[in-house]
Amino acid sequence: MTSLAFSPCPNDTFVFHALTHGLVPGAPDFDVTYADIDVTNRSAEQGAYDLVKVSYAALPWLLDRYELLPCGGALGRGCGPLVLTRDATDPGVLRGATVAVPSDRSTAYLLFRLWAVDVTPAAIKVVPFDTIMPGVADGTYDAGLVIHEARFTYQRHGLTKLADLGEWWEASTGLPIPLGAILARRGTVDPAAATDWIRASVRYAWDHPGASAEYVLAHAQEMDPAVARQHIDLYVNEFTADLGDQGYAAADALLTRAADAGFVPALPRPLR
Structure with missing residues (x-):
């Protein structure tokens, strides 16, 4: 089999x-x-x-x-991971922050590292992806990197989109x-x-x-x-x-x- x-x-x-x-x-x-x-x-x-x-x-x-x-x-295209916070809209907020990610070997995390090269967080926490948005909402994490259906549901958690890494990637490369x-x-x-x-x-x-x-x-x-x-x-x-x-x-x-x-x-x- x-x-x-x-x-x-x-x-x-x-x-x-x-x-x-x-x-x-x-x-x-x-x-x-x-x-x-x-x-x-x-x-x-x-x-x-x-x-x-x-x-x-x-x-x-x-x-x-x-x-x-x-x-x-x-x-x-138009399907990239998002960086979410409770209410911040300036990427500088990530300096010294704790950021939850679904995997440290995911494309999402790799895109995040390439995008955030000038605003390195203090700590990266690898957690199950379905715990990221609740964790950002309750203050456990300062920001979260989300994938999949979170694109459609993050507003339900009262969260703010800090960056769309798919948009950034496509603008940078022209590639999917x-x-x-x-x-x-x-x-x-x-x-x-x-x-x-x-x-x-x-x-x-x-x-x-x-x-x-x-x-x-x-x-x-x-x-x-x-x-x-x-x-x-x-x-x-x-x-x-x-x-x-x-x-x-x-x-x-x-x-x-x-x-x-x-x-x-x-x-x-x-x-x-």
């Missing part, structure tokens, strides 16, 4: 519904793990899964063991934001076959958008169905079916900039 790990977020469950429910002809049976991106980033370092969803920011630690697949991941990647473990999964399976699952999801609704909501942490739909519409796009030249360029730009800044190691091998 092939092991597969991805997050319980709506974009992932929407994309992988067909593949994990026997709806892709020729695909194997899967042993599925649902895990936060920080868990998959770390577990993949040990080769824990045959196919796994990770942050693009984690690739420098993983490409010696895994191969990047050209589909199934999350890239896009490389958030989540799908990797195949070298020597255990045929990457061409895995690409075909995942693309077939994406096509099924688009052709039968209602088929996965119950599955998506069952894993969406009591998310409102309308928010789940917004989440899917934002993160499942043409790059999910095929990275293309722009997708690879975006990943290369992020990891090259980060390596030049000393934030990550250089890639151990090319992305393709």
Whole structure:
């Protein structure tokens, strides 16, 4: 049985519904793990899964063991992480601040470090992403870095958007934001076959958008169905079916900039 790990977020469950429910002809049976991106980033370092969803920011630690697949991941425009505070609008407030982040090997955190190079916080706390907004709201953290559906819900916590790192990245590079990647473990999964399976699952999801609704909501942490739909519409796009030249360029730009800044190691091998 092939092991597969991805997050319980709506974009992932929407994309992988067909593949994990026997709806892709020729695909194997899967042993599925649902895990936060920080868990998959770390577990993949040990080769824990045959196919796994990770942050693009984690690739420098993983490409010696895994191969990047050209589909199934999350890239896009207008979908970047946000920096939130209770009421501050000046980035200078981050100097000496405590900032909560969902992972220290996430694309979100890497973008944050590149953006905040002149306003280094005093402390970074890695916490589950669903605890970040409540923690900022109650004063546990001075600021929080949020991802996914938090784009649509942060106002409910009375929070203020200090920065949209996606807007900053796109203005700086003209490229989409490389958030989540799908990797195949070298020597255990045929990457061409895995690409075909995942693309077939994406096509099924688009052709039968209602088929996965119950599955998506069952894993969406009591998310409102309308928010789940917004989440899917934002993160499942043409790059999910095929990275293309722009997708690879975006990943290369992020990891090259980060390596030049000393934030990550250089890639151990090319992305393709």
